[in-house]
Amino acid sequence: xxxxxxxxxxxxxxxxxxxxxxxxxxxxxxxxxxxxxxxxxxxxxxxxxxxxxxxxxxxxxxxxxxxxxxxxxxxxxxxxxxxxxxxxxxxxxxxxxxxxxxxxxxxxxxxxxxxxxxxxxxxxxxxxxxxxxxxxxxxxxxxxxxxxxxxxxxxxxxxxxxxxxxxxxxxxxxxxxxxxxxxxxxxxxxxxxxxxxxxxxxxxxxxxxxxxxxxxxxxxxxxxxxxxxxxxxxxxxxxxxxxxxxxxxxxxxxxxxxxxxxxxxxxxxxxxxxxxxxxxxxxxxxxxxxxxxxxxxxxxxxxxxxxxxxxxxxxxxxxxxxxxxxxxxxxxxxxxxxxxxxxxxxxxxxxxxxxxxxxxxxxxxxxxxxxxxxxxxxxxxxxxxxxxxxxxxxxxxxxxxxxxxxxxxxxxxxxxxxxxxxxxxxxxxxxxxxxxxxxxxxxxxxxxxxxxxxxxxxxx
Numbered sequence: 001x002x003x004x005x006x007x008x009x010x011x012x013x014x015x016x017x018x019x020x021x022x023x024x025x026x027x028x029x030x031x032x033x034x035x036x037x038x039x040x041x042x043x044x045x046x047x048x049x050x051x052x053x054x055x056x057x058x059x060x061x062x063x064x065x066x067x068x069x070x071x072x073x074x075x076x077x078x079x080x081x082x083x084x085x086x087x088x089x090x091x092x093x094x095x096x097x098x099x100x101x102x103x104x105x106x107x108x109x110x111x112x113x114x115x116x117x118x119x120x121x122x123x124x125x126x127x128x129x130x131x132x133x134x135x136x137x138x139x140x141x142x143x144x145x146x147x148x149x150x151x152x153x154x155x156x157x158x159x160x161x162x163x164x165x166x167x168x169x170x171x172x173x174x175x176x177x178x179x180x181x182x183x184x185x186x187x188x189x190x191x192x193x194x195x196x197x198x199x200x201x202x203x204x205x206x207x208x209x210x211x212x213x214x215x216x217x218x219x220x221x222x223x224x225x226x227x228x229x230x231x232x233x234x235x236x237x238x239x240x241x242x243x244x245x246x247x248x249x250x251x252x253x254x255x256x257x258x259x260x261x262x263x264x265x266x267x268x269x270x271x272x273x274x275x276x277x278x279x280x281x282x283x284x285x286x287x288x289x290x291x292x293x294x295x296x297x298x299x300x301x302x303x304x305x306x307x308x309x310x311x312x313x314x315x316x317x318x319x320x321x322x323x324x325x326x327x328x329x330x331x332x333x334x335x336x337x338x339x340x341x342x343x344x345x346x347x348x349x350x351x352x353x354x355x356x357x358x359x360x361x362x363x364x365x366x367x368x369x370x371x372x373x374x375x376x377x378x379x380x381x382x383x384x385x386x387x388x389x390x391x392x393x394x395x396x397x398x399x400x401x402x403x404x405x406x407x408x409x410x411x412x413x414x415x416x417x418x419x420x421x422x423x424x425x426x427x428x429x430x431x432x433x434x435x436x437x438x439x440x441x442x443x444x445x446x447x448x449x450x451x452x453x454x455x456x457x458x459x460x
Contacts, residue, residue, distance in 0.1 A: 045151045047281035048143035048294075053224075056137030056290040059235075062097045065089075067289055072119070076103040081123045082116070092123055097132045099375065101284050105293025107133055107375035127377055131235040134225050134290065138238075141283055141294050144218040145185070145246070148281075187213040187300040188366055190272050199306055200262015207260050210253040211268055213302060213366035215384070217246040217280065220328075221294055221372060243328035243339055244370040244382040248409070252304070252364035252388050253318040260308045268302035268366070277371075295373050301385060302366040310358040317360055319348035319443065321388035321407030327436055328382050329413045338413060340436040346407030346443030350392035355450040357398065363389040383412045392446075399456035405443030411436040 058064075065071050070089030075082040081098065083089070096110040108125035109132065115121050190211040194201075201207050224239040283294040308315075323344035330337045352358055367385030392403040413434045 045148075045155050046284075047148050048141060048283040048285075050283075050285040050287065050292060051140040051142070052287050053138035053140065054136065056139065056287050056292075057135050058290060059097060059132055059135045061095055062099065062133045063092075064099055064289060064291060066100050066102075066291075074100065074102050076106055079125055081106070081108065081125055083121050083123065085119055085121070087119055092121060097128045098123070098125070099133050099291055101291050101293050103376070104282055104295040104373075105284070105291070105375040107377060130223075130374070130378055131225060131237060135235040136226050137287075137290070138222075138224040138226075139287060139292060140220065140222045141285070141292065142218075142220050143280065143283055143294075143296075145280070146216050146218075185215045185217065185278060185298065185368075187215055187298075187368055188268060188272060188302045190268060193268075193271050195266065195306065196264070198262070199264035199266070200260050200308055202259060205256065205258030205260040207254070207256040207306075207308060209255075209266075209268075209271075209304065209306075209362070209364075210251075211302070211304070211364055211366065212249075212251045213300070214249045215246060215298070215368055216248075217244065217298065217368075217370065219244055219280070219294075219296055219370065219372055221374065221379070223374065237331070238333065240331040240378070241328065241339075242330075242372055242380055242382060243326060244372075244384060245326040245328075246324075246384075248323045248325055248367060248384055248386045249320070250323075250364060250366045250386045250388045250407075251318070251320040252362060252390075253316070254306070254360065254362040254390070255316045256308055256310065256360060257314045259311045261310075263307040264305075266304045266306065268304055268364070269300060272302075293375055295376060297371045299369040299371065300366070301368060301383070302364075304365070305363045307359065307361040310352075310360065311356060312354065313356055313358055314353035315351075315358060315360045315392065316353075317348070317350040317362060317390040317392050317403065319346060319362070319364075319388035319390040319405045319407070321346045321386050321409075321441075321443075323386040323407075323409040323439075325384050325386075325409060325411060327384060327411035327413065329380050329434075338434055338436055340411060342409045342411070342439045344386065344407055344409050344439065344441050346388060346405055346441055348388070348390050348403075348405035348443055348446075350390055350401070350403030350405075350446050351448060352392060352394065352401040352450060355394070355398040357394060357396075358401070359391075359393040361389070361391040363387055381414050385410050394450065397453075397455045399451055399453065400447055400449050403446040405446070406440065407443060408438055408440040410438045 070085045073084040092113050094110050099107050107128050109128040110123050112124040192208045195207040220243040222241040225235055226238050227233045228236045277297040277299040280296040285292045326341040328339040365387040369383040371381050373379045386409045388407045390405050394401045
């Protein structure tokens with residue numbers, strides 16, 4: 001797959017679609033952006049913000065092609081970067097370390113140089129360690145989908161007040177941008193999905209499930225690079241902190257009728273026809289002459305564990321769980337630690353339409369794995385998951401039923417070997433899957449009358 005960067009103009013707002021947004025940031029506090037344009041009400045706000053704690057310093061061999069005179073375009077392929085120039089660009093050499101915003105950001109060392117013609121050069125590359133590009137600096141990138149959606153609304157309101165031209169076009173682009181920003185990202189929307197025979201459903205019964213799961217994600221990435229010591233100027237990674245947070249809502253409704261007996265585990269994404277990863281907006285900033293690019297894929301996860309047993313009856317049960325989650329990892333001075341601050345609540349109800357020996361239980365778990373990458377290569381994975389569970393049952397003499405609702409939240413962190421390169425790869429490869437502590441929270445209890453008979457008046 002090829003992507004092309006048409007010169008420095010590609011650093012302004014890029015094409016907006018409802019599925020993906022990628023464009024460079026405007027002027028931000030403590031972040032230098034090379035643009036002389038005045039504020040334009042037609043230019044929508046860019047996602048995220050960067051806080052520069054210490055200015056970034058490039059290494060002697062570091063180069064940013066798109067900032068150099070003579071640069072025209074770049075095409076990024078696997079292990080190759082093709083640069084188009086006007087003939088005045090300084091030549092490249094093996095050992096140069098290149099960084100840029102193309103293709104979600106790249107960080108690569110030149111292995112060999114091959115001239116294609118007078119204005120094009122093909123560079124064979126290999127991934128480069130972060131410390132070969134940046135020798136010193138400390139920055140923090142923040143993105144909050146809900147904050148971004150509010151910023152878009154505020155911008156649109158100001159544009160209307162100013163009577164900006166092409167107002168309808170701006171409003172349409174703003175709405176697409178809000179959808180792509182993931183302010184309330186639909187991870188799953190399953191309506192009246194019939195359960196398979198493996199759940200005990202026969203010709204004499206039916207069972208269906210409604211499930212929705214939404215995530216309002218936020219992301220914080222902090223990177224600190226500095227010399228190893230006062231007498232040792234060799235750069236090293238001092239800190240890499242990634243925190244995924246936000247609100248996760250899971251709702252499930254189970255409806256059964258007739259005769260159903262069985263238990264099963266269901267992949268809800270497969271039942272819904274599959275789900276692909278969803279990209280958050282690419283966060284692109286210029287900190288002085290240094291590009292900082294963070295890409296994040298959100299990969300949904302969803303499953304259900306069900307147990308049903310009833311004959312000639314009708315059962316309906318539903319549960320909702322809302323979780324506020326902050327989870328992540330912090331690499332500091334050669335050691336990993338985990339970050340885990342969850343909270344949540346659960347609600348729900350149940351009803352059974354006929355007396356008899358009946359049990360119905362359903363646990364629906366849904367969430368997402370956030371894969372954040374600095375320059376497309378550096379970064380661990382953080383998974384967030386919440387569950388909602390309801391259990392309804394009867395007991396002899398089957399005069400009434402009772403139901404329990406509860407919920408919970410879990411998270412995990414891992415760093416896949418080979419995701420990053422250089423000295424950092426050796427560190428990340430040692431971070432095996434870490435399951436963060438499960439938080440459980442109780443919801444309400446529910447009950448209802450099934451029949452009225454003398455034996456039902458007897459106290460248990």
